[in-house]
Amino acid sequence: MTKTKSTNRHIKETVAVHTILTILAVIWLIPIAWLVVTAFSAYDGMDTSRFFPKVWSLKQFGRVLFRSDNVVQFPRWFLNTLIIAIFTMLISTMFVLMTAYAMSCMRFKGRKVLMNIGVMLQLFPGFLSMIAIYFILKSVNLTNSHLGMILVYSGSSALGYLIAKGFFDTIPDSLREAAYLEGASEARVFFQIVLPLSKPIIVYTVISSFLAPWTDFIFAKIILNSGLSKDWTVAIGLYNMLERSLLPEYFTRFCAGGILVGIPIGILFIIMQKFYVEGITGGAVKG
Amino acid sequence: MADMTQIAEKKANPVGLFFKAIGNYFKKFGTAVANGDASVKLSLIVCGAGYWRRKQIIRGILVTFLEIGVIAYTALIGVGYISKLPSLGTVQQEVVYNPDTMKNELNDYDNSLLILLFGSISLVMIIVALIAWMSNEITVYNLQKDAEAGKHINTFRDDLHDLLNKKFHITLLFFPILGIIVFNIFPLIVMIAVAFTNYDRKHMPPAFLFHWVGLKNFKSLFSNSLTMTFGYSFGKILAWTLLWAVLATATTYIGGIILSLLINFKYTRFKKMWRTLFVITIAIPQFVTLLMMRNFYADTGIVNTFLQKIGFVGFLKNIGLISTNYIPFLTSPGWAKFSIVMINIWVGVPYLMLITTGVLLNIPADLKESAMIDGANKFQIFQHITMPYMLFITGPYLVTQFTGNINNFNVIYLLTNNFYTTTDQKLAASSGQEVDLLVTWLFRLTSDKYNYKMASVIGICVFVICTVFTLLAFNFLIKGDREETFR
Numbered sequence: 001m002t003k004t005k006s007t008n009r010h011i012k013e014t015v016a017v018h019t020i021l022t023i024l025a026v027i028w029l030i031p032i033a034w035l036v037v038t039a040f041s042a043y044d045g046m047d048t049s050r051f052f053p054k055v056w057s058l059k060q061f062g063r064v065l066f067r068s069d070n071v072v073q074f075p076r077w078f079l080n081t082l083i084i085a086i087f088t089m090l091i092s093t094m095f096v097l098m099t100a101y102a103m104s105c106m107r108f109k110g111r112k113v114l115m116n117i118g119v120m121l122q123l124f125p126g127f128l129s130m131i132a133i134y135f136i137l138k139s140v141n142l143t144n145s146h147l148g149m150i151l152v153y154s155g156s157s158a159l160g161y162l163i164a165k166g167f168f169d170t171i172p173d174s175l176r177e178a179a180y181l182e183g184a185s186e187a188r189v190f191f192q193i194v195l196p197l198s199k200p201i202i203v204y205t206v207i208s209s210f211l212a213p214w215t216d217f218i219f220a221k222i223i224l225n226s227g228l229s230k231d232w233t234v235a236i237g238l239y240n241m242l243e244r245s246l247l248p249e250y251f252t253r254f255c256a257g258g259i260l261v262g263i264p265i266g267i268l269f270i271i272m273q274k275f276y277v278e279g280i281t282g283g284a285v286k287g
Numbered sequence: 288m289a290d291m292t293q294i295a296e297k298k299a300n301p302v303g304l305f306f307k308a309i310g311n312y313f314k315k316f317g318t319a320v321a322n323g324d325a326s327v328k329l330s331l332i333v334c335g336a337g338y339w340r341r342k343q344i345i346r347g348i349l350v351t352f353l354e355i356g357v358i359a360y361t362a363l364i365g366v367g368y369i370s371k372l373p374s375l376g377t378v379q380q381e382v383v384y385n386p387d388t389m390k391n392e393l394n395d396y397d398n399s400l401l402i403l404l405f406g407s408i409s410l411v412m413i414i415v416a417l418i419a420w421m422s423n424e425i426t427v428y429n430l431q432k433d434a435e436a437g438k439h440i441n442t443f444r445d446d447l448h449d450l451l452n453k454k455f456h457i458t459l460l461f462f463p464i465l466g467i468i469v470f471n472i473f474p475l476i477v478m479i480a481v482a483f484t485n486y487d488r489k490h491m492p493p494a495f496l497f498h499w500v501g502l503k504n505f506k507s508l509f510s511n512s513l514t515m516t517f518g519y520s521f522g523k524i525l526a527w528t529l530l531w532a533v534l535a536t537a538t539t540y541i542g543g544i545i546l547s548l549l550i551n552f553k554y555t556r557f558k559k560m561w562r563t564l565f566v567i568t569i570a571i572p573q574f575v576t577l578l579m580m581r582n583f584y585a586d587t588g589i590v591n592t593f594l595q596k597i598g599f600v601g602f603l604k605n606i607g608l609i610s611t612n613y614i615p616f617l618t619s620p621g622w623a624k625f626s627i628v629m630i631n632i633w634v635g636v637p638y639l640m641l642i643t644t645g646v647l648l649n650i651p652a653d654l655k656e657s658a659m660i661d662g663a664n665k666f667q668i669f670q671h672i673t674m675p676y677m678l679f680i681t682g683p684y685l686v687t688q689f690t691g692n693i694n695n696f697n698v699i700y701l702l703t704n705n706f707y708t709t710t711d712q713k714l715a716a717s718s719g720q721e722v723d724l725l726v727t728w729l730f731r732l733t734s735d736k737y738n739y740k741m742a743s744v745i746g747i748c749v750f751v752i753c754t755v756f757t758l759l760a761f762n763f764l765i766k767g768d769r770e771e772t773f774r
Contacts, residue, residue: 010554013552013554014552014554014555017549017552017554017555018555018556020549021549021550021555021561024546024549024565025561025564025565027633028564028565028568028633028637029564029567029568031568031576031579031580031583031633032567032568032571032576034579034583034589035571035575035576035579046582046588046589048585048587048588048589048591048592049592051589051593095462095463095466098459098460098462098463099459099460099463101459102455102456102459102460106455106456108456111456114460114464118467119757120754121467121471121472121475123690123750123753123754123757124475124746124749124750125694125696125725125726125729125746125749125750126694127696127726127729127730128475128478128729128742128743128746128749129470129471129474129475129478130474131474131478131733131739131742132404132473132474132475132477132478133470133474135400135401135404135477136404136469136473136474139401139404151470152470154466155466155467155469155470155471156466156467156470156471157463157466158463158464158466158467159467159471161463185448185451185452185455186451186452186453186455187451187452187455187458190455190459214572215572215573215574217574218696218697218700218730235572235574238574238575238578239574239578242578242582243705244705247582251582254578255579258571258572258575258579261572261575262570262571262572262575265570265571265572266567266570266571267570269566269569269570270563270566270570273566273641276641277641277642277644277645
């Protein structure tokens with residue numbers, strides 16, 4: 001008797017949970033679905049009278065990819081962003097891992113002070129200093145250039161060392177001490193013991209620093225201010241397509257472009273998410 | 288009570304220690320100068336001298352070259368800028384006729400911003416150089432003592448070896464810290480300094496000069512008059528910023544926990560599929576999803592068209608919630624604030640779901656089981672085991688999330704820029720909007736109005752708010768350093 005009662009309750013609960021999840025999933029996915037179906041529309045502007053396009057077509061993708069005009073130069077933006085992203089990734093990853101190792105595995109005078117300064121620096125709103133960075137870059141003629149953007153994204157990237165440090169903190173001391181006893185230098189311990197054990201955090205750092213230039217648009221907007229479409233990154237390019245005067249002509253192309261960058265970035269993000277969780281919970285959670 | 292005094296003692300100590308350390312440093316320098324031999328004394332002028340005396344030839348040469356470089360920079364460039372720092376320049380740009388070339392040319396004018404920029408950079412560099420010079424003296428004296436005690440003196444090769452070993456942190460940190468100094472600290476110094484000048488649209492270099500004005504800008508941030516509405520705007524925008532930070536943090540946190548509880552419910556099928564469905568929404572770059580959202584909810588957007596068709600808009604109009612023929616999701620103050628919080632839930636909940644899922648799965652099972660044996664029901668378990676554990680793990684994240692929301696530029700800017708227009712004249716006069724956060728206001732002031740002085744003042748306010756909050760949170764909510772817990 002009691003058994004059937006509790007089974008009944010379980011069924012009810014299960015049905016309720018699945019219903020709620022379905023409703024939530026629909027709410028979360030409708031805007032994304034709209035983005036996707038709109039990208040396949042033959043109509044250029046925003047059609048608000050219907051959810052699905054009147055005429056389906058691949059034409060917007062073709063125009064974004066192969067027919068550049070002075071507003072949309074998607075391949076060029078993609079290349080710009082890719083170059084910036086690759087160099088940012090290399091420099092940032094090096095900076096972050098080096099800083100994290102020094103702060104986590106070594107003990108030296110002033111370590112705590114440096115860490116506290118690092119925390120404090122991050123409490124300033126980032127683009128306050130951006131204005132000054134703009135003038136510094138301008139005085140050496142680096143605005144509107146790839147090198148300038150790379151420096152902006154990777155210059156102070158070491159401040160983001162905390163997640164990697166949290167990971168290094170979990171590597172047992174005994175491993176490193178054994179190596180010291182055998183006469184290994186600190187540099188060797190870093191390269192041959194700690195780094196090989198840190199693949200997850202290296203993957204995380206590589207991907208997250210690679211993604212930064214793709215998703216940021218505010219720094220890019222300040223530094224790449226020439227107004228020439230060919231200088232832009234994907235983010236500002238797409239943002240510009242939704243200017244009020246351009247929207248009627250470019251909205252579906254915006255959707256197509258958004259999907260084109262969204263797919264590679266989305267895949268990288270999904271690879272990265274596991275490490276993201278580990279990092280934030282301070283290594284207390286092992287995926 | 289005892290706790291309080293302990294905290295107070297802890298607080299007092301660092302400051303005391305700091306001054307003591309500085310005192311010790313000068314004392315060491317004094318002893319080095321007084322007790323050093325001729326070569327050590329000569330190092331005050333030629334920095335490499337002390338090293339040459341101990342046969343560290345290459346090190347001595349490197350140090351001396353560095354010294355020459357610093358002196359040359361200071362003499363040739365630094366002094367010029369630093370001497371103009373107090374006035375920030377006196378010669379305004381003018382077009383003058385040059386009889387030699389027979390053309391109109393620009394005179395040799397001062398650029399206040401460059402003076403501020405390079406002046407402060409040079410000033411910092413000179414201070415650093417002075418400290419380095421004193422440290423060098425102490426190092427050279429220590430070398431002398433080592434030599435007298437008959438200890439091993441490092442050769443250049445030993446020094447290089449040290450840089451990969453005992454002093455590896457110097458090698459590791461040199462470039463990262465250089466990057467932070469150039470791209471974070473210098474710009475911050477300059478922008479903080481701008482808050483004490485009158486750098487705005489009417490004083491834009493290179494055509495015009497700007498000057499120091501002391502605390503005037505801070506006064507105008509809190510003053511309110513017919514011509515000056517910054518006080519009014521600041522109060523309104525600060526209130527909304529704080530309300531937003533609380534709402535955004537709380538709603539996404541609670542929403543994330545609820546969603547992950549649903550997904551990880553014992554009888555939920557296809558857990559992984561559900562998780563992926565929600566992750567898709569955050570995998571697409573935010574600027575794409577947010578820009579799309581604002582068109583989705585536009586006055587003439589698809590949601591409004593749909594709601595008009597089913598008669599919902601008419602219903603809202605009848606009960607007096609709206610006075611237009613559409614729902615002003617992102618265009619009227621009240622609705623916009625509501626929609627922004629809702630859209631932020633849409634953006635933020637999947638992140639929190641990921642994190643809380645990780646934490647939920649890791650709650651030690653025996654804790655729950657023993658509670659169950661003791662007769663606790665589901666809700667009690669959630670209240671006494673799940674939540675405390677969750678808060679313990681995610682506490683630091685919540686704090687950063689809160690300050691992150693105070694600075695949440697993307698959501699507000701992408702949803703409202705060029706889309707929302709304020710009707711409040713007083714706000715508009717200081718180029719603010721009801722939906723602005725302090726940071727978006729700051730950005731608007733610089734990009735639309737070139738009002739750098741007020742933007743810097745607001746930036747400093749944001750920093751003060753975030754600092755106070757972080758210190759309070761870390762000192763009272765989250766205690767202890769977990770650095771070595773997992774070793």
